[in-house]
Amino acid sequence: MNTVLLQYALEVQRTGSITRAAASLSMDQPNLSKAIRSLEEGLGAPIFKRTPKGMVPTSRGRVFLEQARNVLIQIEEMEHLYKPDELEGVNFSVSMPxxxxxxLAFSRVIQNLGSQEPMNVWLRETSTENTLKEVESGEYNLGVIQYPVCSEKFHARKIWEKGLAAETVFEYELRLLFSQGHPLAEKEDVEEADLMPYTEIAQGEDGLEYSEEWSREKESPESLKRIYVFDRESQLNLLSHVSDAYMWTSPVPQEALSKFHLVERRCKKSSRIFRDVLIYRKGYSLTAWDREFLGELKKVTKNM
Incomplete structure (x- = not known):
């Protein structure tokens, strides 16, 4: 069961009102009402009843809420066992593509950490769907999701439904990556038709599959040769060693291009515009290290 829902229910009990609880949690009232209904449907019984005095627990609801309070206390105690220095050290978590x-921005944050400070740092590289779930549940404090601008309304609705705050961190046209020895590496204006004879390195499993996102709008044919790879560094290694391979990607910092002997090119007349968006729970206060990460992101993107 989602522990965030338990916290929501306990706040409704404390305030006696969906409206006051939503304000206390810094979230929209409809989202809180939806969350409570979802919790009640999962239990198969109502937790609250509406009275002139406000939202009052049912008899079964009182038992459930007491158990929920005990569960959250036990979880907090367990977390302290594994994170004894949490209040004094660095706690930073981000789920991202x-x-x-x-x-690079994440690595710079780690470089800036004091070597003597206790820390609990978590990085998860995964899909947009997983990041939305992990930030909503509180498993990760920050998330970065990535999607085509053409699907903005769809993703904005999902962010709203999950009661998350969002801000754009980077908007860009997808680039093409080649090895320095690729036949197209020296061509300044690459067209999609030029890619047909070559092998595409694509992100497999739960990563963003660009081609599927574009499938409804693409007019040019897709590559007939494709290799799906789950690991980012393996992708870059393949590109640097397979002379006819290419990959669609977000802009790559120069130091990564140099490390893997790659070149980055824009695709002529490409309309593949993507947006990377920071998400976090409404009511969550960004920590100093969260802001450090955002600062490093701005520095990195400014140079690209």
């Missing part, structure tokens, strides 16, 4: 510029 596989992206060279995001990895």
């Amino acid at each position: 596989r992206s060279s510029y995001l990895s």
Whole structure:
């Protein structure tokens, strides 16, 4: 069961009102009402009843809420067992797509950490869907999701439904990556038709599959040769060693291009515009290290 829902229910009990609880949690009232209904449907019985005095627990609801309070106390105690220095050290967590510029910003944050400070730092590279779930549940404090601008309304609705705050961190046209020895590496204006004879390195499993996102709008044929790879560094290694391979990607920092002997090119007349968006729970206060990460993101993207 989602522990965030338990916290929501206990706040409704404390305030006696959906409206006051939503204000206390810094979330929209409809989202809180939806969350409570979802919790009640999962239990198969109502937790609250509406009275002139406000939202009052049912007899079964009182038992459930007491158990919920005990569960949250036990979880907090367990977390302290594994994170004894939490209040004094560094706690930073982010769920994000596989992206060279995001990895660079994260690495710079770690470099800035004091070597003597206790820390609990978590990085998860995964899909947009997983990131939305992990930030909504509180498993990760920050998330970065990546999607085509053409699907903005769809993703904005999902963010709203999950009661999350969002802000754009980077908007860009997808680039093409080649090895320095690729036949197209020296061509300044690459067209999609030029790619047909070559092998595409694509993100497999739960990463963003660009081609599927574009499938409804693409007019040019897709590559007939494709290799799906789950690991970002393996992708870059393949590109640097397979002379006819290419990959669609977000902009790559120069230091990564140099490390893997790659070149980055824009695709002529491409309309593949993507947006990377920071998400976090409404009511969550960004920590100093969260802001440090955002600062490093701005520095990295400014140079690209």
